[in-house]
Amino acid sequence: MIDRRKFLKKAIWFIPAAGLFRHFVKEGHAKPATEGYDPANHLYGMGIDIDKCIGCGRCVEACKTENNVPKEPFFTRTWVERYTIKKDNSVEVENIESRNGKVGDRSTESDVLRSFFVPKLCNQCEHPPCVQVCPVGATFSTEDGVVLVDSKRCIGCRYCIQACPYGARYLHPETRTADKCTFCYHRIVKGLLPACVEVCPTQARIFGDLKSMASRLVRFKRTKRIHVLKAHLNTEPKVYYGNLDGEVR
Amino acid sequence: MNRELIERLAEHLNEVTGFIYPNEVEIHWSILVVVYPYITGLVAGAFILASLVQVFNVKEVQPTYRLALLTALAFLIIAPLPLLLHLGHPFRSYEIFLTPQLKSAMAMFGFVYLWYLMAVLLLELWFEYRKDLVVWSNEAIFPMNWIYRTLSFFSTDISERAVAFDHKAIKIITLIGIPSAFLLHGYVGFIFGSVKANPWWSSVLMPLVFLMSAIVSGIALVVFLYMVITPLRGEGVDMRCLDRITSFLFYAVIVDFTLEGLDFIHRLYQSEESIKILSRLVTDKLFISLWVIQIFLGMLVPLGIMIAVKSLRFNAELRRLFYFASVILIQLGIFATRWNVVIGGQLFSKSFRGLTTYKMEVVGIEGLIAALGLLIAPFIILAVFLKIFPASETAEAKEAVSS
Numbered sequence: 043m044i045d046r047r048k049f050l051k052k053a054i055w056f057i058p059a060a061g062l063f064r065h066f067v068k069e070g071h072a073k074p075a076t077e078g079y080d081p082a083n084h085l086y087g088m089g090i091d092i093d094k095c096i097g098c099g100r101c102v103e104a105c106k107t108e109n110n111v112p113k114e115p116f117f118t119r120t121w122v123e124r125y126t127i128k129k130d131n132s133v134e135v136e137n138i139e140s141r142n143g144k145v146g147d148r149s150t151e152s153d154v155l156r157s158f159f160v161p162k163l164c165n166q167c168e169h170p171p172c173v174q175v176c177p178v179g180a181t182f183s184t185e186d187g188v189v190l191v192d193s194k195r196c197i198g199c200r201y202c203i204q205a206c207p208y209g210a211r212y213l214h215p216e217t218r219t220a221d222k223c224t225f226c227y228h229r230i231v232k233g234l235l236p237a238c239v240e241v242c243p244t245q246a247r248i249f250g251d252l253k254s255m256a257s258r259l260v261r262f263k264r265t266k267r268i269h270v271l272k273a274h275l276n277t278e279p280k281v282y283y284g285n286l287d288g289e290v291r
Numbered sequence: 292m293n294r295e296l297i298e299r300l301a302e303h304l305n306e307v308t309g310f311i312y313p314n315e316v317e318i319h320w321s322i323l324v325v326v327y328p329y330i331t332g333l334v335a336g337a338f339i340l341a342s343l344v345q346v347f348n349v350k351e352v353q354p355t356y357r358l359a360l361l362t363a364l365a366f367l368i369i370a371p372l373p374l375l376l377h378l379g380h381p382f383r384s385y386e387i388f389l390t391p392q393l394k395s396a397m398a399m400f401g402f403v404y405l406w407y408l409m410a411v412l413l414l415e416l417w418f419e420y421r422k423d424l425v426v427w428s429n430e431a432i433f434p435m436n437w438i439y440r441t442l443s444f445f446s447t448d449i450s451e452r453a454v455a456f457d458h459k460a461i462k463i464i465t466l467i468g469i470p471s472a473f474l475l476h477g478y479v480g481f482i483f484g485s486v487k488a489n490p491w492w493s494s495v496l497m498p499l500v501f502l503m504s505a506i507v508s509g510i511a512l513v514v515f516l517y518m519v520i521t522p523l524r525g526e527g528v529d530m531r532c533l534d535r536i537t538s539f540l541f542y543a544v545i546v547d548f549t550l551e552g553l554d555f556i557h558r559l560y561q562s563e564e565s566i567k568i569l570s571r572l573v574t575d576k577l578f579i580s581l582w583v584i585q586i587f588l589g590m591l592v593p594l595g596i597m598i599a600v601k602s603l604r605f606n607a608e609l610r611r612l613f614y615f616a617s618v619i620l621i622q623l624g625i626f627a628t629r630w631n632v633v634i635g636g637q638l639f640s641k642s643f644r645g646l647t648t649y650k651m652e653v654v655g656i657e658g659l660i661a662a663l664g665l666l667i668a669p670f671i672i673l674a675v676f677l678k679i680f681p682a683s684e685t686a687e688a689k690e691a692v693s694s
Contacts, residue, residue, distance in 0.1 A: 057388075060389070061388070061389035061390055064389055064390065114297055114300070114301075115304070115313055115316075116300045116301075116303075116304065116313055116314065116316035116317055117313075117314065118313050118314060121312075121313050123310075133644070134310075135309075135310035135642070135644055136310060137310070137312075137313050162312075171486075171487065171488060174394050174395065175395050175396065175397060175486075176392055176395055177386075177387050177391065177392055177395045177397040177398035177400070178383075178386040178387055178390060178391070178392055178398070179390060179391075179392035179395075195383070195386065196379070196380070196383075197378050197379065197380050197381075197383040197384055197386060197387070198378050198379015198380045198383075199374075199377075199378055199379075199397060200319040200320065200379070201395070201397050201482075203314070203319050204319065204320065204486055204488070204489065204636075204637075205486050205488055206488060207487075207488035207641055208312070208641070209311075209312030209313070209314045209315050209640070209641055209642070210314070211314060212314040212317065213317065213319065213379060215293045215296055215297070217379075218379030218380060219379055219380065275487060275488065291641075291642045291643060291644070
């Protein structure tokens with residue numbers, strides 16, 4: 043016989059206990075990404091060689107195709123900015139993707155001091171503000187250093203989009219969940235390169251494993267002057283820019 | 292694919308001035324997220340007003356005590372709805388309760404909300420109304436007598452000792468309730484203030500500014516309701532009560548104004564990297580909503596009116612008129628405050644190189660009509676509450692005031 047007091051007491055315990063149980067069931071179902079792959083042995087990052095980017099926009103196209111990103115210019119996992127700094131020190135920035143990749147050469151215009159392209163993507167921060175703010179833990183950092191979104195868990199509150207200082211996230215109009223660059227996680231765990239890196243004709247994007255001293259990325263970090271975006275926010279990005287201009291934000 | 296969304300975003304793209312990141316074309320937190328802090332602010336403010344009676348023994352304010360509590364409850368019931376409607380997956384919202392990510396400020400929403408609803412507001416209302424519920428359950432006819440009986444949880448004891456216990460309980464709950472009300476709205480401020488990626492939001496003063504503006508809006512709302520409802524009941528407005536509340540309101544507006552001024556001066560003086568784009572934001576995109584509505588109409592004019600009322604000797608009728616005009620202007624101003632924070636914070640690019648525009652939908656879930664519906668709903672709920680639980684002064688309270 044259970045009396046009212048006992049019932050209420052049990053009910054108080056039941057709610058958090060059910061939540062915890064559910065959590066463990068979910069965790070229990072998690073499977074390793076690929077057989078024989080141990081995330082503990084890797085830490086991924088990307089280098090961007092500013093001097094090599096020609097602004098062709100193929101990386102953007104490849105990413106959209108590979109990852110089912112909507113074709114419209116206002117949803118993207120990666121994009122390429124062009125900076126044009128004039129002789130009067132004014133700065134013009136434009137998004138290459140929004141112009142369908144067709145941009146004229148500006149470096150020959152007489153009032154231009156310098157011009158260059160800057161590919162952008164999720165910085166896979168070591169201290170990601172997006173992960174901190176997610177109310178349900180749908181966005182998380184993997185052991186091998188990539189920030190992912192579980193689209194089956196995401197409730198679509200968009201707090202992570204607000205918290206990202208780099209504008210790297212968007213709400214996918216089909217799934218109604220947050221979406222962002224994953225370094226093509228489904229490819230890299232199989233030893234393949236991210237789609238954007240694979241198609242880059244000038245090797246301006248350098249993908250690699252920071253834990254392997256032999257990786258191209260580690261060599262890139264050794265030989266270039268490296269900057270990260272918005273370093274003052276202490277997010278510790280793992281996308282490293284070689285010869286980055288001070289105007290880039 | 293959502294055609295309508297794509298078309299709207301394509302239109303937005305044409306409105307962009309300067310450079311914004313491509314993903315910033317879509318404004319993610321819409322009018323509904325403006326309504327949410329506005330409503331929770333009203334809840335916290337109305338409760339603080341109610342606690343003036345209980346904790347600080349401000350007897351003149353007694354006539355608004357029950358009204359303030361019921362107002363707080365009516366608005367609190369609606370408070371989570373704008374958030375829920377705004378989610379991409381509303382049916383997954385329970386995840387926040389079941390598997391909260393404890394480092395997230397937003398994950399605390401459910402707990403703060405439930406604590407405030409269950410442990411503070413409902414409990415205080417129950418003790419406040421318990422004696423009346425018992426009396427009404429004996430007087431009313433079916434089915435109301437059963438409703439009252441059930442709501443009183445079948446308690447029957449209205450002895451002096453029991454009522455004294457009710458009063459003591461209310462005191463204790465209010466003591467817990469004040470920090471809880473601060474938590475409820477200070478926390479909403481923290482959600483914005485802790486986003487360091489956004490210089491318009493990121494400020495330690497944000498929770499305090501939210502809190503003070505909440506108190507201002509909550510008091511103004513209760514004054515408005517009191518002035519509308521009392522004549523409808525065929526009773527006279529208690530001018531001592533009104534003078535006292537508006538006096539509190541006056542000081543609350545001054546503190547609110549000072550805090551916002553401090554925030555503004557601090558930003559200007561520090562003049563960080565974002566200062567150029569923020570000054571373009573406030574002089575261009577937010578000119579009407581910030582300078583004209585929030586500061587001039589919502590603060591300076593009501594302050595001027597209240598100073599005039601305090602220093603000149605107006606008769607009761609004129610004072611009522613001025614008070615009424617002030618509280619409506621203040622309401623407008625605080626709504627503009629929420630707008631300027633939530634929408635304003637999304638109108639500039641995090642590249643600090645460009646501005647975008649927010650075009651409100653009219654009919655969609657995140658549109659104007661939905662927002663208006665959510666703003667009107669609490670008043671309907673309040674009307675039902677007032678019908679079931681009359682808030683007019685009890686004989687006991689009248690005695691207390693006269694003594």
